[in-house]
Amino acid sequence: VDAKSLRLYRWYYSRICQWGLGLTIAVVLLLAFVERPSSLSVSSDPRRRAPPWEPPCGFTESIEMVCLAIFTLDLAVKSYLIGWEEFRKSKWLICYMVVIVASVIDWMLTISMDCEEKLRVRRLIRPFFLLQNSSLMKKTLKCIKRTLPEIASVILLLALHLCLFTMIGMLLFAKTEDPEKNGEWELYFRDLPHSLTSLLVLLTTANNPDVMIPAYSLNRGYSIFFICFSVIGTYFLMNLLTAIIYNQFRGYLLMSVQTSIIRRRLGIRAAFQILSCHGARRAAAESVKVDAVLEVMSRVQMKSYYRVAIVKVRANTRPAACHTHTTRGSAQGRTLIMRQNESCKFHPPSPQYDSVLLQKLQRIFGHYYFTIVGNAVALVNVMCICTVLVLNSDKSIAEKDDYYMEVINCCFIFYYLLEMSLKIFAFGWRGYLSYRNNVFDGLLTILLLALQIIVFATYRFPYSQRDPHGLLSLWELVRLINMLIVFRFLRIIPDIKLMTLVASTLLDLVKNLRAFAGVLVVVYYMFAVFGIWLFEGAITPPPTHMSVLSNSSLENITSNFSMECGTYEQLGYWPNNFNDFAAAIILLYNVMVVNNWQAFMEAYSRYTSPWAKVYFVSWWLTSSVMWVNLFVALILENFIYKWDRCHSCSVIDVERTR
C-alpha cells in the first residue's frame, strides 16, 4: 500500500467518481430508447405513429464507445486496486472483462456493417454493467439463487397440479355426440396444448369465470372442478410460494445492515490499530489540539447527527484529548448512533421576538391547530375543484367557464402563501425547512404562485381576450394548477396518526427498494430486448380500417368488424407491441399485472408461432411469480422490522408540526 495507490483509491471511491460511473451506466441503458427501432414517437400505435426520428448511423455508436471506454478504465482501476490475485478469484470482475470485450467486438461488427445488422448482442448484455456496480444487487441475486431450490419444489408441485388437472379436465370435457354439450371442449379443452393453456391461464385467474361458463351452464357440478383447481393452485400453492420466498428473505434486511456495520467497524478498528502502532514509536503523549480535531471534524463529510455525537463524546474525554482515543470513541459512537439513526432529529429553535404581541402571534401561528386549519382549507379547495369537475364533466373545453375557477384558485393560492409566510414567521427559516412536510408544502405553493403569475402575465385580468395560440392554453394552465392543488392535499397524511406508520413504511420501502428495482430493471431490459428480437413487427393492424376506427371507435369495433370478443384485435391492443423499446416495456408491464395477459399470448402465438407462448409464460414466471413475491416479501420484511423497532424503543419521535 503506497501513497499513490491510496490516493487513487480515495479518488476512485470519491462521490464524483461513483456518480460519474452511475451516470455512464444510465446513459448506456437509456441508449435502448434511441437506438433503432427508436421509441421517439408520440404514440406506439402502428395505426397512428408517424415514422419516428431515427438517429444517424454512428450517433448512438459513438456515445456507446465513450461509455465502453469509461467502463474499461473502471475495470483497469478496480483490478489495479484489488491486485492480480484477488482479480483472478473474483468472478464478477472476470465477467465484467468478458462483457466489455464482447461489447467492443459487437460494436465493431455494427460499424463495419453500417448499422444495418439485425442482431445486437451487446444490447442484451448491457444490464450487466448495472448489476456488477452494486454490491446490494449482487447480494440480492445471491439470496434469490439460494431460494431457487425451494421455489423449484413449489413450481414442480404446481406443474404436477396443472398436469393432473389438465388430464382430468380433458377426460371430463371430452367431445360428446351431443353438439350442444361440446361448448367447453370446443373453446377450452380441444387438445392438450389448448387445455394446458386454459388451465395455466386459470391459475393466474385471468380467465376465471369465462372458462367455466359453458360447462357450468350445463351442470352446476362442473364448477367444483374449476373451484378445486383455483383454490389449490392459486390460493394454496401460489401463496405458499410467497411464504417460501418471505421465509428466505426474513432477516435478510437486518442481517445485511448488521454485516455492513460490522465490516465497517472492523475496518475502522484495524485502521486505528495501525495508527496506534505508528504512534507508539513516536511516543504516546503527542496529543492533538481539540481545535484541530474540531476543524478536521468540520471538513470530514458526515451527516450532522454524527458530528454532534462525536462532539459529545469528545466532551467526555476532553482531559486526555488524544486523537486516536477520541476518534476511536467516535467510531464506536458512530456505530451506536447509526442504529438510532432516525430517532434523533433536531429542529432548530424558533426565533425570539421582543414584542409581546409578536410573541402571542408566534404562539398562535406555531400552534398545531393552525396546521389543521390549513388542512381544512386545502380540503375545501379540493372539494371546490371536485364540484366544478362534476358540473363540467360533460362540457368540452370551449363551453367551460374557467373564469370562476380561476378566481377561486387565486384566493386559495393567496391563502396558501399567507400560511407559508406566517409559518416562516413563527418558526424561522431553518425551523420551517426542518419539517419535511413544510418543504413539500412550500415547494408546491411556490410552484402554484409561479403558474398563477404566468396566467396573469399571459391573459391579464378580465380574461376577455382568449388566446389559444400560446404555449399552453388557459385551460391547460388551470388544469395544471388544479392538479398541483390536488397533489398538495397529500400534506394531510402526517397529521393522521394511523397513517403515519403506514406512510413512513412506504417511504422507507422506497429507500430499501433500490436493489430490487435494479434487478427488476435488468430483467425488464433483457426480456424487452429479447422480445424485440423475436417479435418486432409481427403484428400489423388491418390498414383499411384506419380511418373508420379513428372516427368513433366503439360502434365500429362491435358491429363492422367480425372479430371475436376478448381477442387482441377486438380489444384494440395495437399500441402494445414489440416494435420499439418503450412499447415493449409497457407490454411487459401489462403482462406482469396478469389481467388479460392471455390476449397477448394468444395473439403473438397466432401471428408468429405457438412457441411464442414459451416467452410469455417465462416472463409471467419471472415477473409475476418471482418478482411480485419478492416484492411482497420485502414489504413484509420492512413493515415488521419497522413495527418491531417502533414498539421496542420507548421514545418515539413522531415528526409533527406542533
Place this chain on the structure above:
Amino acid sequence: VDAKSLRLYRWYYSRICQWGLGLTIAVVLLLAFVERPSSLSVSSDPRRRAPPWEPPCGFTESIEMVCLAIFTLDLAVKSYLIGWEEFRKSKWLICYMVVIVASVIDWMLTISMDCEEKLRVRRLIRPFFLLQNSSLMKKTLKCIKRTLPEIASVILLLALHLCLFTMIGMLLFAKTEDPEKNGEWELYFRDLPHSLTSLLVLLTTANNPDVMIPAYSLNRGYSIFFICFSVIGTYFLMNLLTAIIYNQFRGYLLMSVQTSIIRRRLGIRAAFQILSCHGARRAAAESVKVDAVLEVMSRVQMKSYYRVAIVKVRANTRPAACHTHTTRGSAQGRTLIMRQNESCKFHPPSPQYDSVLLQKLQRIFGHYYFTIVGNAVALVNVMCICTVLVLNSDKSIAEKDDYYMEVINCCFIFYYLLEMSLKIFAFGWRGYLSYRNNVFDGLLTILLLALQIIVFATYRFPYSQRDPHGLLSLWELVRLINMLIVFRFLRIIPDIKLMTLVASTLLDLVKNLRAFAGVLVVVYYMFAVFGIWLFEGAITPPPTHMSVLSNSSLENITSNFSMECGTYEQLGYWPNNFNDFAAAIILLYNVMVVNNWQAFMEAYSRYTSPWAKVYFVSWWLTSSVMWVNLFVALILENFIYKWDRCHSCSVIDVERTR
C-alpha cells in the same frame, strides 16, 4: 358441583353430543339449498333450467323447528352448567338466546303466512349458530376485530389514493374539442361515478390494459398515470395490507396452542390438588395397583402415543405406584409429549418369516426401490392415458376405441394389486396401513379393482356387445378409471424430498384452517342470503335467442347479437345469478377471484340500480381484500412455524416407505 351436574357436564361434552350439535348446525345451514328459491336443479342457467323441485310448505320448516328445539336444549344445558352469574356476563350466550327467540318468532310468521313471505330474517342470522359453537372461531373474530383499526388506516389511505387519482384522471382526460381524442373520456372518465369505478376496478387490476388503451394509443405518456396508480395502489398499498394483517396474526397460532395447553395443565393441576387433599385425609398409603392403572389407561380415550408415554413414566415411578403421582406425572408427560406430537410415530414391526427365501423376498419388496419402481409404473400408466387422450382428443365417444385402453388399464391395475399384496406380505397388515400413502394407495387400488370388475360383469370379455343403455356406459367407466389412475399418481409426492415439506405444510394448513373456513362460510352465507333478497330474478336473459344460442354458441355471439364486448350478456354469464343459493355462492366466488368482477357489477347496477355497486364493492372488500389476506397470513404463519420447528429439532422423522 354435585354429582348430577358433573354427569351432565360429562355427557354434554361427550363426543356423541358434540357431534350431534355439529350435525344440527350443518343441517340448519344446508337448509338454504332446499328452501325456496331451491337450488335443486341441474343447471343454474335461467335459459336452460327447468322449474326446480320446490319443497312443500312445512317440510323445511319442520326440520328447522326440530333444529331450533335442539339449540334451545343446548342453550339450557350450557347456561345451567355455567350458572346464572356467568351467563349474564357472557355476551355470546345472551346473543345465542336472542337469535333463537328471533328465529322462532320468524318461523311462526312464516307458518302463519303459509310460507309465502319474501323476507326470511332467520336465514340471515343462521350462521350465528356456527360461530357461537366454536371457540377458535370466536378467537379468530376477536383477532380480526383487533386488526381492524390498522386495516382501516390502510383502507383510508387507499381511498385517498383513489380519490386523488380520480380527480387527476378527470382533469387529464377531460372532454376536448377533437372527437378523436375523446376515447378515454367517453369510455372511462365520463363523470365522477364512472371515473371512480374505472379506477377502483383498476385497483384490482381487473381492467388493466383496457382502461389505458384509448389514451395510450394517443400518447405514450398517459401510460405513466395508470402505471403510477397501479404500482402505488395495487403493489404498495394492497401488499402493505397483507403485511399488516400478517403482523397481527404473527404468533397467533403458537399463542393459541400455548394458551390452550396452559389452561389444560392448570385444570389438571387443580383437579389433582383436590384429589390429593381428599386423599390426605384418607391416609396417604392407599396405593392403587399397577394393573388397575393400566386398565384405566386402556379405557380412557386418548391417542396411542400418549398411552405409550404414560406407561413409560409409570415404569420409572413404579416403586411408589401412587395414583396421584403417576397421573400427575402423566399429565406432565402428556404436555411434554403434546409438543413433539407428530415427531414420534410408531410403525409396527414387520412380520418375521422363517424361510430364508421368504426373508430375502421380504427384504426385496420392503426395499425403498420397490416403491420407486411402483412410482415409475404409475408414471408410465399416466403417460399412456395422456397419449391416448392426445390421439383421441378430436374424436367423439362413438369413434373412440376403448378396447386397447381397457386392456392397458387392466394390466396396470393387475400390477397395482400385485404391488399392494407384495407390500402387505413384506410389512404385514398393520405395517402396511401405518403409512399414510399406503392407505391412499390401497384405497384407490381397491376402488379401481371394483370398477374393473363392474366393467367385466357388464361388458364381458371381447367387448363386442356395446350397450350404452346401462347406468354408466363403458366410456364413462373407463373415464372414471382413468381419472382415478391420474389421481393415484399423487402418491409420488412424499417420495420427492423437496416436496415433502411443502405438501405437509399444506396438510397441516387444512387442519388449522377450520376456524377460518368457518368464518368464511359465515361471510359467504350472509352475503348470499342478502344477495338473494336484493337481486333475485333481476336479470332475465333474452328469451328469443334461446334456441339460436344453444346450437352453436360462438358464432352467434359475435355476429348476430349487437352486444358490446366484455359485458355480462356477451360473455354469457347467465348461470351466474342470484336466483338460488348455490348459484349465488358461485357468483360470490367468482367475484372473490376478482377477475372480470366488473362485468357482474356493471350488469347488476344496470338491471337494478346504481347502488348495487355498493353490494359488490363491499363483498370485494370483505372477501378479496380481507379474507384472502387473512389466508395469506395464515399460510405464512403456518409455513414459518413449521419451518422453524423443522430446523430446530434435531431428529426429523421423515415418513418414508423405506
